[in-house]
Amino acid sequence: MQNCLNQELRRLLTEETITTLFQPIVNIERKSVFGYEALSRGPSASSLHGAQLLFETAERCGLTSELDGLCLRTAARSWSGQGTRLKLFVNVSPAKLMPPEFRPAHLQELLETNRLKPSDIVIELSERYPTVDPSELLKTLSWLKKQGFLIAIDDLGSGYSGLKLWSELKPDFVKIDRHFIRDIQDDLVKREFLRSVVDLSDRLGCRLIAEGVETEAEFRVVAGLGISLVQGFLFGRPKQIATACLNPLGVQPSPTIKVSREETAGSLISQIEPITSDSTLQHAWERLQSEPSTFSLPVVDNGRPLGLLHKWRVLETFSTPYGRALYEKRQVTQMLSSDALIVDYNTPLDEVSQRLIDDDAHYLKQHFVVTHNDRYVGLGSTRMLLKQITARKIETARYANPLTLLPGNVPIQKALAARTEEGLPFILVYFDINMFKPLNDLLGYRVGDQVILLLADLLLEFFHGDGDFLGHIGGDDFVVISPSPLAISNAKALQAQFVDQTRRFYTDTVLQNGFVESEDRGGHINRFPLVSLAAGIVQVGPDDQRTADQISDAASYAKKRAKASAGSCFIDSPSPPHAISPMAKVH
Missing domain, CATH: 3.30.70.270 (Reverse transcriptase/Diguanylate cyclase domain)
Structure with missing residues (x-):
């Protein structure tokens, strides 16, 4: 297996088939994109598509420098084609900045070839990797700053010497590792850590970037602590084209055009007769037994959906000793799943799929409620959704x-x-x-x-x-x-x-x-x-x-x-x- 990975890496280096993706870094205060981080990937069909395995294999083969060089060239070429003067954040290993690997002439040639300026580039130095000779590294970084490059310390709190490097280098940016952002709204220790880092950055005149912001709750805490630059799936996943979603900042997307019914949630509905909130569990169970293909019943009052009653949940309860005798006369609201996904009839299929994926539940919902003007019209099936999306992708690929x-x-x-x-x-x-x-x-x-x-x-x-x-x-x-x-x-x-x-x-x-x-x-x-x-x-x-x-x-x-x-x-x-x-x- 290892030999196969080694051979695949050498093939990628020879054919230069690395792809650069761009993930946005947004400015909360200005409600705009501040820059993009360049992220390298192998070909989608390659065993080395993922970044972690790609760079781990390069390290084992002693080819980290060659891979870093290819990634930098690919990133520069891809970025020059984006036609923007926003900041480009690029990851560079410390070894690439040490003699004899670091060659200023090669760097200048790379910039000139792609019509880039040093002031366009932010060099990210991860503290995950130890530095053999810190003094030589500091010399190179100081020289880069004099040329106009900006410097960022990446993954603060994840590795070796972030605070020490911070104090010695005085970087322009410090990126806080995702570990300290994940579920920060529920973790007092993380909030206090972040508060102390914010205070330190203010004193040292450095800008913080919160990495890995994926939820609205995390975003609210980060913004409340005074961090103005954020990066994460909430604002955009890595893509080949530099784009961002600014909806969480209150920036409205451009108007959408009407989508044909075949591409919306309306194409997925089954006409399942709903029950009301005052229906008993016995009545619901009789419905479910008489309709073998029905696995969820929508609960609706005056046309407005309240949630779903799942067959497995009723069966689980009625199967216990005395379960049926205890619960069959109770109302269905006793077992109602109120976290059901509710989508409008005209919601595009891709958006329905994304909402199902983004759901916080620990299981993939089998059904979702479809409404029109906020009134129940039917149930959608996740299975049918996947079938339609797959069929559409096959047709797209075919042509x-x-x-x-x-x-x-x-x-x-x-x-x-x-x-x-x-x-x-x-x-x-x-x-x-x-x-x-x-x-x-x-x-x-x-x-x-x-x-x-x-x-x-x-x-x-x-x-x-x-x-x-x-x-x-x-x-x-x-x-x-x-x-x-x-x-x-x-x-x-x-x-x-x-x-x-x-x-x-x-x-x-x-x-x-x-x-x-x-x-x-x-x-x-x-x-x-x-x-x-x-x-x-x-x-x-x-x-x-x-x-x-x-x-x-x-x-x-x-x-x-x-x-x-x-x-x-x-x-x-x-x-x-x-x-x-x-x-x-x-x-």
Whole structure:
């Protein structure tokens, strides 16, 4: 087993298949994102996908430095593609900062290659790992601070010498280990520890970051103690695109579009006749025995659900000596599970699933109550929920583009048809890379694939709002369907970012010339401009009568006009169906 892990690690290092995920760090006072921590993972299908096993294996193989170097390069490259000037927190082992591993010239090259500034970077030094020569480490960290880098001590309270390093280094940030945050609302000792650390940080002029904030209760305590920077699942899980959930701070999400019934809790309901709170357990038991497929009965008064009566609970009680004689005349409220999950009819399936996972119960609920306008309409089954989500994921994977994993032709057509049926306004953007073939011919298909992946990453960065749909038609053609009124400005900003970031693929000579030489379609050598991005935009109003096929035709026409225009952008305003030029569909 160990040999297999060692071989897998060497393969990952050779092929450089490490992925960087970003988890947000938010500012409570400003109600905004302060920065992101870069977290490294192996490929999802690899035995070394998890960070802990990945780095433990590297340590056993004596390859920690090589893995650290790859993680830093991957993080820098991924971060430069995010297009933000927020702080990037990166984990660095002490060994990487000690001679002869630490090379300032390599660090400078890494920054210049990815167009990063030292002031953008916060170096996290974990106190989990002992330092062989603290004096040499302090020299390196002092030099980094002079260059403009910020320094953070990670995992305070989890390891060797955090307080000592804190006093000697005077870091800009100190991150408090998750151990002291977990269930802090119920632990006086943890609260007192945190209070003393807050007081110490105020005296030393250092900012604290509370790690691992996962619940509202933990967040309230941390905020009440005066810690302004927090990180944890409550605000966002690690993702490839730097995004955050600011709902706990009172920041409202962007408006959502209506979701088709097939993707909501309404598609899962079974019409189980409810009982009232004054029903007896005997009556409920008779119902449960006469309906073998029913395992829970909703308890409802005047249309409003109170909870669920579970068959196993009644059976357990009635099976005890004298249990039935003692309880059958009592009301069902004696055994009512009032912690039942209640969701609205129009709640998306993904949200229902997330609420079931986030539930504090120690068991996964088999059923949940579905309401409409706060009134009971039926019971949902967790089993059916999982079946639908699994079926949807299988269908998505079946039609996903193999390079970008974005939805392909069939899901694009379904999404477009669903939007037109809803009758709500949206904007469709058809993106196409200009001069992609000359780039492919000059630099090869590997670089061509990298350019396509870069565009996919930019699309995910600029269009990640509620209701946004991204699709990869094939080759260098992509589609965005968005309800946001900012979609057009986002598309134009994305075009500029694409031009800026693709220049790194060319040599200095090509950049100076401003063109590449390649064969044209007639087989003759010709000069071609560097790649850019065309955006054909179709605006669909609330009263638009065009069908999905007609809007698809309009998008193809808009893309063709965009590729021929000076700014590579063409906006097609809402128009009647008969005014549309017949073009090939988006497929």
